[in-house]
Amino acid sequence: MRYSTQNYAKALAAAVSQAKPEDGTRIIKNFLGLLQKSGDETHAGKIIKEAARTLLLQDGGREIVFESARPLAAQSHKAFQEFATSKDVVTLRTDPELVAGVRVVINGEREFDGSLKGKLDKLFAE
Amino acid sequence: MSYEIIEKLKKEIEGYKDRPEWAEVGRIIEVGDGIVKILGLRNAVSQEILKVTTKKGERTALALSLEEESIGALILDDFLAIEVGDVVKRTGEVLSVAVGEELIGRVIDPLGNPQDGLGDIFSKTKKAERNPLEARAPSVLERESVNTPLHTGIKAIDAIIPIGRGQRELIIGDRQTGKTAVALDAILNQLHDKGRRRPICIYVAIGQKESKIVRIAETLKKYDALQYTIIVSASASSPAAMWYLAPYAGCAIGEYFRDKGEDALIIYDDLSKHAWAYRQISLLLRRPPGREAYPGDIFYLHSRLLERAAKLSKELGGGSLTALPIVETQLGDVTAYIPTNIISITDGQIFLESDLFNQGQRPALNVGISVSRVGSAAQTKAMKKVAGKLRLSLAQFRELQAFVQFATDVDEGTKKKILQGQKINEVLKQDDLVPVPFEEQVCVFYAVLNNFFENIPVAEIKKTENDLVENLEKFHEEDILKPIRESGQFDEAIEAKLKEAIAKFMER
Numbered sequence: 362m363r364y365s366t367q368n369y370a371k372a373l374a375a376a377v378s379q380a381k382p383e384d385g386t387r388i389i390k391n392f393l394g395l396l397q398k399s400g401d402e403t404h405a406g407k408i409i410k411e412a413a414r415t416l417l418l419q420d421g422g423r424e425i426v427f428e429s430a431r432p433l434a435a436q437s438h439k440a441f442q443e444f445a446t447s448k449d450v451v452t453l454r455t456d457p458e459l460v461a462g463v464r465v466v467i468n469g470e471r472e473f474d475g476s477l478k479g480k481l482d483k484l485f486a487e
Numbered sequence: 488m489s490y491e492i493i494e495k496l497k498k499e500i501e502g503y504k505d506r507p508e509w510a511e512v513g514r515i516i517e518v519g520d521g522i523v524k525i526l527g528l529r530n531a532v533s534q535e536i537l538k539v540t541t542k543k544g545e546r547t548a549l550a551l552s553l554e555e556e557s558i559g560a561l562i563l564d565d566f567l568a569i570e571v572g573d574v575v576k577r578t579g580e581v582l583s584v585a586v587g588e589e590l591i592g593r594v595i596d597p598l599g600n601p602q603d604g605l606g607d608i609f610s611k612t613k614k615a616e617r618n619p620l621e622a623r624a625p626s627v628l629e630r631e632s633v634n635t636p637l638h639t640g641i642k643a644i645d646a647i648i649p650i651g652r653g654q655r656e657l658i659i660g661d662r663q664t665g666k667t668a669v670a671l672d673a674i675l676n677q678l679h680d681k682g683r684r685r686p687i688c689i690y691v692a693i694g695q696k697e698s699k700i701v702r703i704a705e706t707l708k709k710y711d712a713l714q715y716t717i718i719v720s721a722s723a724s725s726p727a728a729m730w731y732l733a734p735y736a737g738c739a740i741g742e743y744f745r746d747k748g749e750d751a752l753i754i755y756d757d758l759s760k761h762a763w764a765y766r767q768i769s770l771l772l773r774r775p776p777g778r779e780a781y782p783g784d785i786f787y788l789h790s791r792l793l794e795r796a797a798k799l800s801k802e803l804g805g806g807s808l809t810a811l812p813i814v815e816t817q818l819g820d821v822t823a824y825i826p827t828n829i830i831s832i833t834d835g836q837i838f839l840e841s842d843l844f845n846q847g848q849r850p851a852l853n854v855g856i857s858v859s860r861v862g863s864a865a866q867t868k869a870m871k872k873v874a875g876k877l878r879l880s881l882a883q884f885r886e887l888q889a890f891v892q893f894a895t896d897v898d899e900g901t902k903k904k905i906l907q908g909q910k911i912n913e914v915l916k917q918d919d920l921v922p923v924p925f926e927e928q929v930c931v932f933y934a935v936l937n938n939f940f941e942n943i944p945v946a947e948i949k950k951t952e953n954d955l956v957e958n959l960e961k962f963h964e965e966d967i968l969k970p971i972r973e974s975g976q977f978d979e980a981i982e983a984k985l986k987e988a989i990a991k992f993m994e995r
Contacts, residue, residue, distance in 0.1 A: 365556065367555075367556040466512070469512070469513075469514060469526070469527055470511060470512060470513070470527045470528075470529070471509050471510070471511060471512065472509070472510050472511075472512040472574070472576075473507060473508070473509050473510075474507055474510070475507050479507070480507075482540075482545075484499070484500065
């Protein structure tokens with residue numbers, strides 16, 4: 362890649378946040394043209410996802426992922442929605458490898474591991 | 488049996504107290520050749536241990552490059568199990584190695600794991616002290632001048648290029664010139680150097696063949712030297728990460744003894760391979776290459792390592808760490824990048840030359856260009872007395888060597904000097920693994936410099952020297968050798984006795 366994903370994403374996020382709403386399509390079109398020129402168009406999806414994340418963080422929002430071993434009941438959904446604010450993007454995932462319990466990851470950088478798998482891993486590590 | 492195991496597991500599970508907390512995590516975004524790139528972990532520090540959770544279990548990594556958006560880390564375990572997307576967590580600890588007296592006599596890897604098949608080193612019940620691999624070198628005020636000799640048992644070195652405790656003396660030469668042999672003799676001689684505190688010896692093998700490391704361990708064991716030696720092994724088959732960490736691990740172990748007020752000797756065999764490993768790691772981390780593709784901080788790699796070898800002041804216990812780094816040259820080129828870097832860092836160098844080795848001069852020391860910047864401050868008074876005359880005689884001989892083939896055409900005085908020089912050269916020749924205690928060296932040099940061997944042909948000097956030493960050990964241990972060994976002095980009384988003893992020996 363000519364530039365890193367992070368640098369492309371930052372530039373796109375800055376351009377989008379400074380542009381007027383009616384210029385949105387033009388910005389995206391120009392950006393895709395730039396990627397094509399640099400030969401990096403295959404990474405467009407990754408870059409746009411990263412740019413969306415950058416914009417979310419700039420607005421004070423968080424990307425929150427709730428992972429559970431089994432599909433969550435409705436009460437649990439409500440509890441997790443209360444944990445998040447209106448600016449946050451919440452994703453619910455099922456990962457049977459967790460065995461039981463829940464794991465919460467915020468912005469891909471902070472994790473709260475309340476799963477049984479996490480406890481067992483810690484136990485065996487000791 | 489299985490019931491007991493189940494009950495034991497039940498107890499452990501019931502007794503397990505878990506306190507889940509928020510933890511900082513990152514994700515692997517690139518992996519390959521022992522290096523990973525991690526996104527996240529913004530608060531990770533340099534040299535911090537990171538844990539990578541893979542499908543095949545946990546792997547350990549070392550944070551090396553802290554970049555704006557990512558961290559470049561070195562994998563310390565098997566990296567084949569690591570995949571993109573694996574979660575990485577901080578441990579909050581910098582890389583350290585367990586240190587203690589229990590390490591003596593053992594062979595370990597740079598992470599402190601035993602390699603000799605003799606079981607665990609430290610007891611599981613008692614937590615071992617740990618020293619960080621990267622540590623600050625002692626400051627100017629924390630040091631003292633080098634004033635105590637470290638005898639290597641090699642006559643040419645102890646007389647002409649003396650090494651002191653706390654000094655850094657480079658051993659440099661082409662392949663197969665006897666560099667490791669010099670280092671091994673230095674270790675073996677510590678058993679015979681009874682006049683001083685015996686240093687703990689640490690041999691760091693960097694990129695050496697496993698068979699060579701085994702041979703060295705067996706040799707040390709055979710000569711009873713393993714009882715005060717530790718071997719840190721990063722063999723040729725181990726990853727570049729281990730080659731890179733090995734000298735720092737050895738130094739951390741040496742610092743433990745130094746800071747306790749004891750003496751330690753560390754041998755880095757060899758730092759050329761260490762530089763290659765660091766170059767490989769730096770290129771994989773995409774750091775900009777400089778001269779000969781080495782990274783820009785290649786000098787700092789070795790300077791920060793070697794500066795930790797020092798003689799501490801009395802207030803800090805008076806301990807010392809002496810370093811003997813080894814560097815391999817190509818075709819005798821000491822002006823290459825790494826050799827010149829290390830020459831400028833160390834307090835002297837011992838040059839071993841292939842030509843001298845092939846001519847039969849072993850150890851193949853070129854005393855003309857070898858130097859010890861500490862000099863006679865690291866010699867006993869006894870050795871100082873004979874060494875000055877020795878250096879002068881050798882220097883004169885080197886000047887006159889061109890005339891050797893025309894010896895019949897020169898005056899008597901010159902002929903005598905040439906013959907004297909040839910005899911001194913014969914005396915300086917020494918077999919491997921036979922270090923000579925310094926008190927015997929003093930006696931032998933005294934004999935050759937005061938013309939006691941005048942009537943002995945050059946070809947018989949070696950035999951005469953061995954016979955003289957045997958004679959002194961048998962008949963003059965109490966009145967000559969012991970006083971020199973214990974006091975380090977060579978006063979008139981001892982000199983008179985030695986003169987008489989040698990004269991009597993030569994008459995037989």
